[in-house]
Amino acid sequence: MATPDTIVLIHGLWVTPRSWEHWVPYYEAKGYRVITPAYPGFDIEVEALRENPDVIATLTVPQTVDHLAGVVEALPTPPILMGHSFGGIMTQLLVDRGLGAAGVVIDSAPTEGVRTQPPSQVKSLLPILTRWSNRHKAAGFTPEQWHYAFTNTLDDAESRAVYDRYAIPAPGAWVFRYGVFANLLPGHQETWVDYGRSAPLLFIAGGADHIMPAAVNKSNARKYRKSGAVTDFHEFPGRSHWTCGEPGWEAVADHALDWAVAQTSPRSPETLPHTP
Numbered sequence: 376m377a378t379p380d381t382i383v384l385i386h387g388l389w390v391t392p393r394s395w396e397h398w399v400p401y402y403e404a405k406g407y408r409v410i411t412p413a414y415p416g417f418d419i420e421v422e423a424l425r426e427n428p429d430v431i432a433t434l435t436v437p438q439t440v441d442h443l444a445g446v447v448e449a450l451p452t453p454p455i456l457m458g459h460s461f462g463g464i465m466t467q468l469l470v471d472r473g474l475g476a477a478g479v480v481i482d483s484a485p486t487e488g489v490r491t492q493p494p495s496q497v498k499s500l501l502p503i504l505t506r507w508s509n510r511h512k513a514a515g516f517t518p519e520q521w522h523y524a525f526t527n528t529l530d531d532a533e534s535r536a537v538y539d540r541y542a543i544p545a546p547g548a549w550v551f552r553y554g555v556f557a558n559l560l561p562g563h564q565e566t567w568v569d570y571g572r573s574a575p576l577l578f579i580a581g582g583a584d585h586i587m588p589a590a591v592n593k594s595n596a597r598k599y600r601k602s603g604a605v606t607d608f609h610e611f612p613g614r615s616h617w618t619c620g621e622p623g624w625e626a627v628a629d630h631a632l633d634w635a636v637a638q639t640s641p642r643s644p645e646t647l648p649h650t651p
Contacts, residue, residue, distance in 0.1 A: 377452070377641065378636060378639050378640045378641065379452060379453060379454050379455045379476045379477075379635075379639055380406070380407060380408060380452070381407065381408040381409075381410065381450055381452070381454035381455070382402050382407050382408070382409050382410070382454060382455045382457060382632070383410045383411075383412065383446070383447060383450075383454045383455070383456050383457070383475070384398060384399070384409065384410070384411045384457050384458075384459075384462075385411075385412065385443060385456065385457065385458035385459070385462035385465050385466055386411070386413070386414070386417070386458075386459060386460075386462050387458070387459045387460025387461040387462045387463070387482075387484070388460060388461045388484075388545035388546075388549060388550075389515060389516065389521075389525075389542055389543060389544070389545045390460075390541045390542065390543065391413060391417050391418075391420075391421055391424065391541070391543060392411035392412070392413050392417070392418075393420075393421055393540070393541055394459070394541050394619065394620065395411045395619070397619075397620065397624065398619065398624075398628055399411060401625065401628055402628070402632065405632070410446065410450075410454070412442070412443055412446045414431070414434060414439045414442070414443075415431075415434055415438055415439060415442050416430045416431040416434055417431060417543075421540070421541060421542075421543055424543040424544070425543055425544070428512070428513035428515075428543065428544040429512070429513065431513050431544075431545070431546060432511070432512045432513040432546055432547075433546070433548075434546050435565070436464075436468075436549065436553065436565045436566060437565055439465065440465055440468045440469065443465055443469060444469060444472060444474060447469060447474045447475060448474065452476075453474065453475055453476040454475060454476065455475065455476060455477050455478075455479070455632070455635040455636075455639070456469055456470065456474070456475035456477070456478045456479070457478070457479040457480075457481065457631055457635075458478070458479075458480050458481070458483065459480075459481045459482060459483075459619050460481075460482055460483065460484055460586075460587060460616065461484045461549070461553075462480075462483075463480030463481060463482065463483020463484055463578075463587075463592075464483060464484045464485075464486055464553070464566055466478045466479070466480050466483075467480060467483070467486050467568050467576070468486075468566070468568060470568075470573055470574050470576060471568040471569055471572070471573070473574075475574055476574065476575075476635075476638075476639045477574055477575040477576070477577075477634075477635045477638045477639050478573075478574055478575070478576045478577070479576075479577045479579065479631040479634065479635055480576070480577070480578055480579070480592075480595075481579045481618065481619060481627065481631065482579070482580060482581055482584050482586075482587045482592065482616050482618060483578060483587060483591075483592055483595060484553070484587055484591075485587075485591050485594070485595050486566050486567065486568050486595060486598070487553075487563065487564050487566045487567040487568075488567065488570070488598055489591065489594050489595045489598060490594070491590050491591050491593075491594040492591070493588045493590055493591070495585040495586070495588055496585070496586055496587065496588055496591065498523070498585070499520075499523060499524035499585050499586035500524075500550055500586065502514075502516055502517070502520045503547055503550045503551075504550060504551065506547075509547030509550070509551075510547055510548050510551050511547070511548070512544075512547055513543075513544035513545060513546055513547065514544055514545065514547035514550075515542060515543060515544035515545065516538075516542065518534070518535050518538045521534065521537075521538045521542055522534040522535075522538075523585060524585055524586040524616065525537070525542075525585075525586065525615065525616045525617045526538075526615055526616070526617045526621070527583060527585050527615050527616075528583050528613065528614065528615040528617075528621060529615070529617070529621060537617060537620065541620075552564070552565075553565070553566045570598040570599050570600075570601065570602060571601050571602055571603075572602065572603075573599055573602040573603075573604045573606065574604055575604050575605040575606075575635070575638035575639070576596075576599060576602075576604065576605070576606050576607075577606075577607045577608075577609065577631065577634045577635070578592045578593070578595060578596040578606075578607070578608045578609070579592075579609050579610075579611065579618075579627060579630065579631060580592035580593065580608070580609070580610045580611070581610070581611055581613075581614035581615055581616060581618045582610050582611060582612035582613050582614060583612075583613050583614055583615050584614065584615055584616045584618070585615070585616065586616050587616060589610050592608065592610075593608055593610075596608040605638055607634065609630060609634075611626070611627060611630075614627070
């Protein structure tokens with residue numbers, strides 16, 4: 376199989392594909408076709424979603440992953456999949472469907488079965504969880520809440536600039552139903568994956584990430600310990616949840632791509648599975 380020539384970048388919650396605006400030309404300059412599919416309803420401008428977030432309030436995970444799967448399945452060859460935050464869950468769900476040549480998840484939200492929940496994650500999500508009505512609408516963060524959850528390594532002015540450029544509300548029901556909360560319900564929920572079956576998968580974590588701490592990502596990676604495919608974990612110390620946009624993001628982009636190419640190149644030596 377030829378090394379993939381296409382990269383699919385999958386955004387997370389509280390942002391749109393605009394969050395990848397620096398990565399697209401960066402990877403294109405390296406010769407790749409880069410696709411940034413939006414979740415259904417997220418395909419309009421940030422400013423429009425702030426004015427009318429009702430268009431995404433009732434979106435579900437199955438609707439979203441089906442839509443993303445359609446995008447990937449329409450490509451002529453399997454791409455490299457990269458997802459940030461809840462996009463990390465989407466990437467794992469797509470890999471579970473047998474899609475993609477390799478997956479990279481960055482500051483990933485946890486799939487079902489991951490029970491690690493550090494205090495900073497709880498504090499980050501409290502603004503959504505403390506309003507029961509958020510289960511039925513799109514809910515977001517204030518600039519101050521965003522600074523703690525997303526951009527805690529930036530100063531106030533830098534964080535506010537990121538907030539103004541990228542932040543949107545997101546379906547509140549997803550915060551209540553997925554991640555650790557999926558473990559409280561009987562049976563497999565919508566974010567469950569078969570941890571024994573996977574394409575090569577890399578977990579990248581930020582050492583200073585509050586909302587999806589490194590411990591969550593490491594715990595998620597360990598779920599794949601029985602997988603027959605390579606599973607790796609890499610932590611970038613001192614980086615926040617905004618690791619794809621904060622200064623030095625190029626190092627994250629390079630590590631993600633170099634790893635994926637190494638796993639999918641037909642010239643690479645055979646690599647045994649790793650357990651993070």
